[in-house]
Amino acid sequence: MKSWQQVFQKWSTFQNLDVSLKAKLDEIETNNQALEDAFYKELTFGTGGMRGILGPGVNRMNIYTVRKAVNGLANYLLANRVNVKDRGVVIAYDSRYMSKEFAVEVAKVLGYYGIRTHVFESLRPTPILSFAVRYLGSVAGVMITASHNPPEYNGFKVYNETGGQIVPEEAEKIIASIKETDDELSVPYLELEQLTAKRLITWVGKEVDNAYLERLAQISRLDSVALNQEKELKIVYTPLHGTGLELVTRGLAQLHFPNVHVVEDQAIPDPAFSTVESPNPEEHQAFSRAIALGKQVNADILLGTDPDADRLGVAVKTKGGEYQVLTGNQLGSLLLDYILKRNDPVVYQNARMIKTVVTTELGRAIANSYKVETIDTLTGFKYIGEKINQFTSTGETFVFGYEESYGYLISSFVREKDAIQAAVMAAEMASYWQKQGKTLFDALDELYGKHGYYLEGLSSLTLKGKEGGQQITNIMQAIREQPFKEIAGLKVEKVENYLSGERIVMKEDRKEKINLPRENMMKFMLEQNAWVCLRPSGTEPKIKCYFGVCGNSSEASKQKLVALQEKMDGIIAGIINQ
Incomplete structure (x- = not known):
């Protein structure tokens, strides 16, 4: 096993090292602590992918560590899947530093192996990547994102052909394949011009978005008359400098919510996330600007999506006129109750609600009251996606899935937590209760009164x-x-x-x-x-x-x-x- 000093030496003497990485390496050349942290181990590829701080070194996210991971993925796909080269891989990316550059690097390495890629022409949410894999019939998907980590991070998530995150058995094989690549600095790849000339890269535009929005409109529990009526609910929405703006606002417009106010200075994709301490809707500080705008326009509900728009946070106006952020458990339980309340009882015989083992037991109590079975999974939405895939052979019906960390899925045309679906459904649910003269807190109190x-x-x-x-x-x-x-x-x-x-x-x-x-x-x-x-x-x-x-x-x-x-x-x- 090489020492970190040997690995650093290999990088520092590499003639063709990327210019920007070379400059950053020179900056820390005399800082042994920084060098050791960057080179003492390889960036961990976990059960869903890898995530790390940007910079030079094998323990950092950079073009070389990305290339090595993709090299392992390419060899895994060719050995374990059929028709890989023609079906190809979908690649999407969020608003973080180096996201598009890493997406192109993924295409360049896959292209070397003759594997076609479908790369989004601009940033997209994670649930769109999940949807696109199945919509385009691809063999896999790659999402460049670090979710709601600090600005200095980026990441690389792998999705299988079902549109769900890879499960542990797949991850183990991919990790083994990655380890077979000895030298991250010499991974083979094609240049972008070569990919284009060989027709190995396709730039994806609005087609996938429009197909997704068609399916999104169908998740509503409203009848046709109510669906086409303009809703009175006043909404404030913040994408927290991420990817959710266009699809969330278009999704709300489809359901005829005209009173949507966007936090404008957080609508701009910004890899520095300059207006928040953390771009995480789980943390209440992320709602500070949304709360200020909510008070200005007298909003009934505030919606916030994280940078890759797979997590949703919701704040509701209390009777005292202040805004309080619901916990992930509370919002998930409210959504579950609304969906079951407004569902066709015919589906209940084989209906299944899925939650993780650390998610509230209120969900089970609610599901039981509608005679719907609850299935528990380990933490991580990949397990919920895996369970949904199994339903195609068991005849069970998926009605809702959620985890306590602000991840929700209403309809299985996506196999990942989906903040776009959740935002639209949360607005519809709040509008429903508003017509009953109640807030979401009133609805929550009713659930507590009924179930504990x-x-x-x-x-x-x-x-x-x-x-x-x-x-x-x-x-x-x-x-x-x-x-x-x-x-x-x-x-x-x-x-x-x-x-x-x-x-x-x-x-x-x-x-x-x-x-x-x-x-x-x-x-x-x-x-x-x-x-x-x-x-x-x-x-x-x-x-x-x-x-x-x-x-x-x-x-x-x-x-x-x-x-x-x-x-x-x-x-x-x-x-x-x-």
Whole structure:
């Protein structure tokens, strides 16, 4: 194994190194700490792709690390898929630094192998890439995005022929193929002019957008009369300097929402995301300008999509006239209830709602009330997409899918979380309740009153370096070897060990198989509809602890949640300090 100094030396003496990367390398040439971080390991290609800081080095996103990943992908596709060269690969990109340049690099490497590419002529949301793969009949898709990471990041996500993110089995084979490429600096490729001359690249325009919008119009739960009426709802929308503007506004226009006000200084694609601390609609600060505009125009609802428009945040005006951002669990539960309320009951016999194991149990309660079955998956929308694909052979019907981290899917013509679908449906839902004289908070209170006051929380602990990684390992090992029997006074009813694939039913001392992929996670199902789930990161020394409770009042739920969080924080701190 080469030392980081040897890898740096290889880069610094490479005669044809990209000029801009060479200049940045020269800037840090005397900074050993910066050099080591850039060269001590290769950028991790995980279960969906890779993501990292832009710059020179094998631990950075640059044209060479992208080329190496694509080289592995090309060889994987040629070995494992049929008619690869003609079906080709769809490539899309968002508003980040180097996004279009990386998209072209993907095409250049694939072109070397004779694989055709369909590259969008301008930036597009991630759900459009997912849709395009199936619409164009392609063998795979690549999305250049770092989602809502800080501006200095970019990423590379791979989609399979179903339009869903690659699943672990596919990722393992792609990773193995990538590792067969020894030298990232010498990956073969064609120049753009050669791709054009050989007709190996097609620039995609509005055709895919228009086809997507036709399908988007069909997700409405309104009858034809209501659909074609102008809606009174006043909407403020921010794309947070990303890709969502055109398709979200066109989608709302199709449903006849004339009162849409866009946050103009956040409508401009800006890789610096200069008006927000973080372009993440999960964080309330991202709504500050939308809130200001909302107060100015007296908006009923605020919509915000992240840079690649796969996540949606929604804020609603309270009775006090302030705007409050709904949690991902709350918005997902509201959408689920509205969709089932307005659906044809005939579909319920085989209908399935899909959520992740760390998403609120309120969703299950709502689905049960409509006699709809709930399916749990591991965290990550790729598993929801994979499950939808299986429905084509099982005869089950997908009605809704969501995760707590602001990802929602209403219709399966996309196989990825889709903030465009979610934005249009959230507006329709808010308009529906407005006609009943209610806000979304009123609708949420009704759900709590009917099903119980479900409340969720999250604790996240990040440690440092190799030692921190070992501490995270120790935490999971200690809890796995001596699982809890009670937490904060609540008895453990079931223990779910996703690494071993077993569920222990405590009262009966019985083991069951968990039919999910193996992952380093533990979940404890407690009495009174409470639960705790621990999930360490696979790429950094970080562990997340998710909590869910249900009480007969808002205050009772808050007290239970605080007690659970304090108890688990104390247990984790105790293991670290041993």
